[in-house]
Amino acid sequence: xxxxxxxxxxxxxxxxxxxxxxxxxxxxxxxxxxxxxxxxxxxxxxxxxxxxxxxxxxxxxxxxxxxxxxxxxxxxxxxxxxxxxxxxxxxxxxxxxxxxxxxxxxxxxxxxxxxxxxxxxxxxxxxxxxxxxxxxxxxxxxxxxxxxxxxxxxxxxxxxxxxxxxxxxxxxxxxxxxxxxxxxxx
Amino acid sequence: xxxxxxxxxxxxxxxxxxxxxxxxxxxxxxxxxxxxxxxxxxxxxxxxxxxxxxxxxxxxxxxxxxxxxxxxxxxxxxxxxxxxxxxxxxxxxxxxxxxxxxxxxxxxxxxxxxxxxxxxxxxxxxxxxxxxxxxxxxxxxxxxxxxxxxxxxxxxxxxxxxxxxxxxxxxxxxxxxxxxxxxxxxxxxxxxxxxxxxxxxxxxxxxxxxxxxxxxxxxxxxxxxxxxxxxxxxxxxxxxxxxxxxxxxxxxxxxxxxxxxxxxxxxxxxxxxxxxxxxxxxxxxxxxxxxxxxxxxxxxxxxxxxxxxxxxxxxxxxxxxxxxxxxxxxxxxxxxxxxxxxxxxxxxxxxx
Numbered sequence: 153x154x155x156x157x158x159x160x161x162x163x164x165x166x167x168x169x170x171x172x173x174x175x176x177x178x179x180x181x182x183x184x185x186x187x188x189x190x191x192x193x194x195x196x197x198x199x200x201x202x203x204x205x206x207x208x209x210x211x212x213x214x215x216x217x218x219x220x221x222x223x224x225x226x227x228x229x230x231x232x233x234x235x236x237x238x239x240x241x242x243x244x245x246x247x248x249x250x251x252x253x254x255x256x257x258x259x260x261x262x263x264x265x266x267x268x269x270x271x272x273x274x275x276x277x278x279x280x281x282x283x284x285x286x287x288x289x290x291x292x293x294x295x296x297x298x299x300x301x302x303x304x305x306x307x308x309x310x311x312x313x314x315x316x317x318x319x320x321x322x323x324x325x326x327x328x329x330x331x332x333x334x335x336x337x338x
Numbered sequence: 339x340x341x342x343x344x345x346x347x348x349x350x351x352x353x354x355x356x357x358x359x360x361x362x363x364x365x366x367x368x369x370x371x372x373x374x375x376x377x378x379x380x381x382x383x384x385x386x387x388x389x390x391x392x393x394x395x396x397x398x399x400x401x402x403x404x405x406x407x408x409x410x411x412x413x414x415x416x417x418x419x420x421x422x423x424x425x426x427x428x429x430x431x432x433x434x435x436x437x438x439x440x441x442x443x444x445x446x447x448x449x450x451x452x453x454x455x456x457x458x459x460x461x462x463x464x465x466x467x468x469x470x471x472x473x474x475x476x477x478x479x480x481x482x483x484x485x486x487x488x489x490x491x492x493x494x495x496x497x498x499x500x501x502x503x504x505x506x507x508x509x510x511x512x513x514x515x516x517x518x519x520x521x522x523x524x525x526x527x528x529x530x531x532x533x534x535x536x537x538x539x540x541x542x543x544x545x546x547x548x549x550x551x552x553x554x555x556x557x558x559x560x561x562x563x564x565x566x567x568x569x570x571x572x573x574x575x576x577x578x579x580x581x582x583x584x585x586x587x588x589x590x591x592x593x594x595x596x597x598x599x600x601x602x603x604x605x606x607x608x609x610x611x612x613x614x615x616x617x618x619x620x621x622x623x624x625x626x627x628x629x630x631x632x633x634x635x636x637x638x639x640x641x642x643x644x645x646x647x648x649x650x651x652x653x654x655x656x657x658x659x660x661x662x663x664x665x666x667x668x669x670x671x672x673x674x675x676x677x678x679x680x681x682x683x684x685x686x687x688x689x690x
Contacts, residue, residue: 276432
């Protein structure tokens with residue numbers, strides 16, 4: 153807590169939580185940690201971060217503006233884990249819960265979102281992201297789509313096939329992806 | 339293998355010889371097709387799964403078309419949630435999914451009661467489909483029934499994060515839920531066997547090393563599998579549904595299951611080496627990649643799997659998940675079947 157007092161919450165989270173989450177993510181990707189362990193680690197980091205930087209704090213990072221959702225699916229664990237990582241690293245992100253294409257489009261039209269993070273477990277849901285991408289293009293919305301979930305892990309080219317801008321094979325990759333997209337856009 | 343002069347080897351004989359770690363006439367293969375049956379009959383997925391006659395007819399027609407070695411008595415995983423009173427969401431291009439949780443808090447978990455099989459129309463439809471499959475295929479084709487393992491079912495029953503919290507923070511309530519699920523799982527498996535299923539696929543993705551560390555599996559999923567499989571009155575195949583499990587093969591053998599489904603992420607040759615005649619292997623064609631395979635891709639992948647695990651029997655070629663996605667075209671399934679016939683004939687002299 154002394155670091156938080158002297159450096160502020162964001163630099164402290166970046167120096168303490170980010171490296172831990174990155175290491176956990178790479179251990180998961182190499183098969184040396186199980187999902188249950190990654191989930192618990194993410195939850196602990198999130199709790200720690202919320203203690204020093206509450207969810208509604210004005211100090212949270214709001215650029216780029218982000219929303220996350222489960223897409224045409226009912227499995228929420230992936231979204232929960234990505235949300236935990238983003239909150240643990242000081243980001244503000246809107247949680248849209250579960251959305252289908254129409255709901256996602258409606259919110260994208262009315263809310264200021266630069267990056268939409270979508271999670272799904274079912275292959276059929278993952279494939280339908282292509283239709284959302286098409287609708288986003290045809291409406292001329294400047295939205296970056298980041299996808300994640302089991303189908304994308306099993307088929308490393310699937311994210312390109314559905315027209316996403318990036319794919320995270322672990323929750324802990326999300327901050328690096330978001331930073332990368334923000335730099336490219338900026 | 340000789341089946342007597344002029345007599346054709348049946349699929350069941352082929353499978354049984356392979357499960358005895360001997361080489362039959364060719365490598366047996368299971369195309370574990372569910373929603374494709376609807377397409378075969380020109381029906382919607384929802385209508386197809388509500389009609390036992392259609393499910394039986396779909397399986398029989400697909401078996402005749404591809405010549406694979408089983409009928410698959412599986413509609414969708416969420417059928418068990420439906421049986422317990424939950425909702426199922428249908429889509430037009432994939433398997434139905436559990437659309438509501440059975441319990442959202444501790445009190446809800448405590449209120450859960452397992453249904454009687456006969457009180458569940460969705461399960462009765464599946465049993466009727468099995469009876470029809472049995473009536474039409476006789477003793478020639480194994481019919482594979484399906485259950486969700488008690489250890490994995492709560493992912494759909496209470497949600498994944500709530501289940502992870504339960505297992506780590508409330509072990510007493512976790513074991514109470516396991517007792518309930520174990521009882522249901524055994525009754526549902528035995529009802530399918532009684533209806534005519536030859537074996538039961540025990541889907542247990544949560545036991546995969548991708549999901550929980552081995553230490554936790556040994557404390558939980560392994561013990562539950564030992565107890566549940568002992569109460570199932572027929573042979574079982576354990577499947578981690580795409581999840582990895584090479585380091586668990588020795589443990590899975592001890593659960594007394596006959597077959598283990600292998601992930602496309604695992605090395606099939608390594609699985610063959612580790613299993614060493616103690617458990618037969620099922621797998622491990624990549625069902626997701628299969629969507630985009632050419633005929634050449636299918637042939638290469640089939641050859642690679644047969645090369646890795648075919649020799650000496652103890653191997654059934656299949657997909658890695660226990661269900662081939664709706665988006666896999668029939669032409670790819672034709673190519674897979676053709677490649678098995680071309681490269682799966684024993685002895686596998688071409689394998690070095």
